[in-house]
Amino acid sequence: MAYWLMKSEPSVYPWSRLLEEKRTAWSGVRNYQANNNMKAMKKGDQAFFYHSNEERAIVGIMQIVKTWYPDPSDETGRFGMVDVRPQKSLTQPVTLTAIKNIAALKEMELLRQSRLSVSAVTDEAWNLILSQK
DNA sequence: GCCAACGTTGGC
């Protein structure tokens, strides 16, 4: 099973909304690297839900429930989306600052490429982040 | 609000 991190601006689509809706299609990605990461996702993979911009913290864990399929809102036909469902809220969000303070996470895609909205997370990084209190 | 880091577009 692989791990991922997906960003959303709280003012656009907050974690609380995903909790209400129980499931959503991760549409709107228009970046090849992010799109390729979604293509690599398998059913059952887990992903952090990260609030970008005004909050900058991982607030929940999601599960991929449907693999990549074309995004109907993309007229070029190049970009797609996956379906996700919330699995667990973090009682204590893990902030970007906290992640930066973990030396072993210096190489995380999240830190190296701040504009990438869908990135891969290694097993080590996943476990380290979840062990933060 | 600013700006660095990217990504995209279009002229040549």
Added chain:
DNA sequence: GCCAACGTTGGC
């Protein structure tokens, strides 16, 4: 195919 100009994202 190069690269300048422009647009966007997201951290600060």
